[in-house]
Amino acid sequence: MDTSKNYRFSTIVTEIVMVLIGLLFLVPFYFLFVNSVKTFGDLLTNSAAWPEVFQWGNYANAWEKIKFPSALMNSLIVTVVSNLLLVLISSMAAYRMVRSDTRFNRILFGMFIAAMVIPFQSIMIPLVTVTSNLGLIDSLGGLIICYLGFGAPMSVFLFHGFVKSVPVEIEEAARVDGSSAYGVFFRIVFPLMKPMYVTVIILNTLWIWNDYLLPSLILQSSNLRTIPIATFALFGQYTKQWDLALPALVLGIMPIIIFFLLMQKYIIQGITAGSVKG
Amino acid sequence: MKHRKSSQLLQQLVFVGPSIVFFILIIVVPFLLGMVYSFTDWNGVSANIHWVGFDNFKQIFSNDPKFVSAFWFTVRFTLVGVILTNVIGFFLAYFLTKPLKTRNFLRTIFFMPNVIGGLLLGFIWQFIFVKGFSAVGDVTGWSFFNLPWLGDEPTAFWGIVIVFVWQTAGYLMVIYISSLTNVSPDLLEAAEIDGASRWQVLRSIIFPLIMPGVTICLFLAISWSFKMFDLNLSLTKGGPFGSTESVALNIYNEAFVNNRYGIGTAKALVFFVIVAIITMIQVRVTKSKEVEA
Numbered sequence: 204m205d206t207s208k209n210y211r212f213s214t215i216v217t218e219i220v221m222v223l224i225g226l227l228f229l230v231p232f233y234f235l236f237v238n239s240v241k242t243f244g245d246l247l248t249n250s251a252a253w254p255e256v257f258q259w260g261n262y263a264n265a266w267e268k269i270k271f272p273s274a275l276m277n278s279l280i281v282t283v284v285s286n287l288l289l290v291l292i293s294s295m296a297a298y299r300m301v302r303s304d305t306r307f308n309r310i311l312f313g314m315f316i317a318a319m320v321i322p323f324q325s326i327m328i329p330l331v332t333v334t335s336n337l338g339l340i341d342s343l344g345g346l347i348i349c350y351l352g353f354g355a356p357m358s359v360f361l362f363h364g365f366v367k368s369v370p371v372e373i374e375e376a377a378r379v380d381g382s383s384a385y386g387v388f389f390r391i392v393f394p395l396m397k398p399m400y401v402t403v404i405i406l407n408t409l410w411i412w413n414d415y416l417l418p419s420l421i422l423q424s425s426n427l428r429t430i431p432i433a434t435f436a437l438f439g440q441y442t443k444q445w446d447l448a449l450p451a452l453v454l455g456i457m458p459i460i461i462f463f464l465l466m467q468k469y470i471i472q473g474i475t476a477g478s479v480k481g
Numbered sequence: 482m483k484h485r486k487s488s489q490l491l492q493q494l495v496f497v498g499p500s501i502v503f504f505i506l507i508i509v510v511p512f513l514l515g516m517v518y519s520f521t522d523w524n525g526v527s528a529n530i531h532w533v534g535f536d537n538f539k540q541i542f543s544n545d546p547k548f549v550s551a552f553w554f555t556v557r558f559t560l561v562g563v564i565l566t567n568v569i570g571f572f573l574a575y576f577l578t579k580p581l582k583t584r585n586f587l588r589t590i591f592f593m594p595n596v597i598g599g600l601l602l603g604f605i606w607q608f609i610f611v612k613g614f615s616a617v618g619d620v621t622g623w624s625f626f627n628l629p630w631l632g633d634e635p636t637a638f639w640g641i642v643i644v645f646v647w648q649t650a651g652y653l654m655v656i657y658i659s660s661l662t663n664v665s666p667d668l669l670e671a672a673e674i675d676g677a678s679r680w681q682v683l684r685s686i687i688f689p690l691i692m693p694g695v696t697i698c699l700f701l702a703i704s705w706s707f708k709m710f711d712l713n714l715s716l717t718k719g720g721p722f723g724s725t726e727s728v729a730l731n732i733y734n735e736a737f738v739n740n741r742y743g744i745g746t747a748k749a750l751v752f753f754v755i756v757a758i759i760t761m762i763q764v765r766v767t768k769s770k771e772v773e774a
Binding site: 214217218220221222224225228229230231234235238246247249250251292293295296298299300303308311314315318320321322323324325326327328329330332333337348349351352353355356359384385388409412413414415416420430431434435438445448449452455456459460462463464467470471474475478 | 488489492493495496497499500501503504506507508509510511512514515518525573576577579580581582583586587588589590591592593594595596597598599600601604605606608609612613615616617619620647652655656658659694697701704707708710711714715728729732733736737742745746749750752753756757760761
């Protein structure tokens with residue numbers, strides 16, 4: 204058995220080893236930031252070194268080339284609107300499926316679950332035809348509608364598990380007091396679901412914000428580009444021009460890194476909760 | 482009674498209607514249409530579509546070396562990626578559930594790569610492989626870093642593996658941490674008193690108790706690596722010489738670069754069946770190993 208002195212020593216060793224691994228994990232970020240403020244020549248010859256002069260102009264250049272404000276705005280609109288609508292429609296559907304346990308609703312729920320296995324690449328080709336026939340191509344609204352379809356199965360699934368844990372007695376009490384079905388949902392059940400919609404919003408945000416493939420198929424106009432699309436377009440146009448590409452990448456990852464650092468606690472909780480249900 | 486029925490119908494429509502509409506429009510219809518397309522020679526543009534029966538499938542299995550090699554790349558990548566991400570994710574979790582002072586800080590760092598999308602990560606790492614690694618190689622003199630990382634077939638494979646592991650190990654770590662903190666300390670203490678070695682505790686107590694977490698982590702790692710697309714596109718574009726082309730990228734190229742929608746959807750259908758079978762088998766096998774605490 205470990206003595207307490209031994210124990211303390213092994214903890215310190217573990218601590219040191221883990222910190223070293225942590226630093227190793229950060230090395231890519233070091234390379235990214237340091238080289239994003241170097242001149243092109245400096246960046247090619249001294250990639251590992253600290254910059255001699257800080258070329259902040261690289262950022263101004265990249266900001267303009269990827270039309271950062273517009274890309275950020277488009278990404279925000281798509282992510283926020285998709286999230287709000289997804290939370291609303293999925294929680295409503297899940298609530299009804301649990302409380303009205305008909306054959307139809309059971310089959311429907313089964314279909315939602317089954318659909319989670321379908322890889323996106325398996326339906327993307329016909330999806331392009333369907334969306335263009337419906338006039339959803341090349342608009343942020345069309346893209347959001349796609350996210351509602353793709354996000355619904357997992358979101359409904361997560362809410363479904365949660366609604367089951369809400370005691371039906373509370374609702375019955377409200378019904379006796381004369382509340383309608385809609386009133387019960389919006390005034391009682393929806394506020395109770397807060398932990399679950401935090402989870403759903405976080406899981407959907409990480410995925411929607413970072414998605415490249417779907418927007419690349421739906422959006423064509425350059426003023427509708429989201430951050431991943433704008434970044435991809437930049438790389439196609441300016442291959443190997445790293446003094447432009449690296450600051451663009453830093454700008455591109457900044458919003459989601461800030462979101463992560465601010466929401467850390469909820470993100471970790473959300474992922475844990477989501478994985479237990481999933 | 483009639484009033485009650487119609488109010489139930491209205492509630493069904495209001496509550497479930499929107500989700501069903503989007504679900505059918507965006508998933509069900511394209512999925513069914515894909516099945517139809519996969520038996521045709523459609524090129525995505527022409528109104529002239531011919532029914533070709535099973536020709537696309539025969540073509541895929543007997544006369545498409547690029548698909549076969551993409552498939553083997555994906556299988557190899559999945560095997561290596563799933564094992565490494567889970568082993569590393571588990572050990573990070575194992576040590577970060579010990580009472581370290583830097584524990585929360587380290588958890589943040591290991592998870593961080595995960596919030597950045599695969600496309601941007603791929604571009605970041607492209608720079609690191611091309612410039613960063615050689616800079617490290619010059620400083621340390623280790624030839625390992627001076628390999629032509631993305632330009633050579635075996636190293637390009639491992640390059641993608643490195644980035645994938647860096648990105649996803651932290652996510653699995655979060656799930657393993659929550660599984661590990663659910664293991665009752667009493668049990669571990671009892672085992673220690675009985676004289677069990679650290680390895681015995683890990684094998685006979687911790688592993689069986691965290692099997693639900695293992696089921697989830699394996700499922701996630703398998704589906705992520707099997708469906709890998711963004712990383713693949715931004716890191717190597719499938720090169721050199723198509724050696725790192727994943728199935729997902731192969732399907733994309735077939736449809737949107739070669740304009741062969743018919744054969745692309747046939748591949749997509751094969752892909753779906755394979756993903757469904759693999760994940761179903763995995764979940765069934767690991768679920769059977771779960772125990773009640």
